[in-house]
Amino acid sequence: MKNNNSNIKLFIDGFKKFQKKHDNILEDTAYTQQPKAMMITCCDSRIDPSLITDTKPGELFVIRNVANLVPPFEGDLRHHGTSAAIEYGVLYLGVTDIIVLGHSNCGGIASLFSNQNKIKSSDFINNWIDIARDAKDRTLDRCKHNSQAEQINCCEKESLLISLQNLQTFPWIKDKIDKKEIYIHAWYLDLASGTIEAYNSDLKEFIPL
Numbered sequence: 321m322k323n324n325n326s327n328i329k330l331f332i333d334g335f336k337k338f339q340k341k342h343d344n345i346l347e348d349t350a351y352t353q354q355p356k357a358m359m360i361t362c363c364d365s366r367i368d369p370s371l372i373t374d375t376k377p378g379e380l381f382v383i384r385n386v387a388n389l390v391p392p393f394e395g396d397l398r399h400h401g402t403s404a405a406i407e408y409g410v411l412y413l414g415v416t417d418i419i420v421l422g423h424s425n426c427g428g429i430a431s432l433f434s435n436q437n438k439i440k441s442s443d444f445i446n447n448w449i450d451i452a453r454d455a456k457d458r459t460l461d462r463c464k465h466n467s468q469a470e471q472i473n474c475c476e477k478e479s480l481l482i483s484l485q486n487l488q489t490f491p492w493i494k495d496k497i498d499k500k501e502i503y504i505h506a507w508y509l510d511l512a513s514g515t516i517e518a519y520n521s522d523l524k525e526f527i528p529l
């Protein structure tokens with residue numbers, strides 16, 4: 321079937337180029353994986369976790385969702401995709417570090433701000449983004465005199481702190497944090513400058529890596 325609107329050829333050609341260039345780099349990890357860390361980041365097409373951390377297949381267990389949010393632990397029988405992936409990475413793969421990576425110009429976070437809200441109604445997105453609603457309230461409290469662009473940047477960082485809090489509502493993560501078997505980190509990638517800031521919980525601020 322010919323579909324002139326499809327971009328799939330770009331990706332088939334890309335895969336063939338990848339195959340030619342690399343002598344199967346997936347072979348080493350073909351039968352098992354032992355990632356060292358978990359990264360929870362945004363679906364945004366500009367974020368490439370392996371590229372920016374210079375890691376190979378098998379080293380980083382990546383979870384992606386809209387606006388890199390961690391929901392609170394909810395023990396119901398709904399379909400919790402992000403929580404299921406977190407459980408797998410923590411309890412079955414035994415990662416020692418969880419990095420929540422946020423970024424500048426995040427459309428998901430911007431949608432919390434009314435006149436940036438391009439998503440008027442949605443089946444899933446608005447309800448999902450509500451996880452970060454407290455981050456917006458904190459931002460408006462702390463940065464009420466800033467421009468809206470600055471408030472959105474501030475909210476992108478505040479939402480990372482909500483995710484750190486929510487990670488600790490998972491009882492088995494809290495237990496591992498207390499036993500120093502797992503460490504949680506919040507990183508913020510500024511796309512324009514290509515820099516990353518990490519949250520320092522002692523100083524209560526984001527510091528460049």
Ligand SMILES: [Zn+2]
Pocket residue numbers: 362363364386387388423425426427428429
């Ligand atoms: Zn984003």
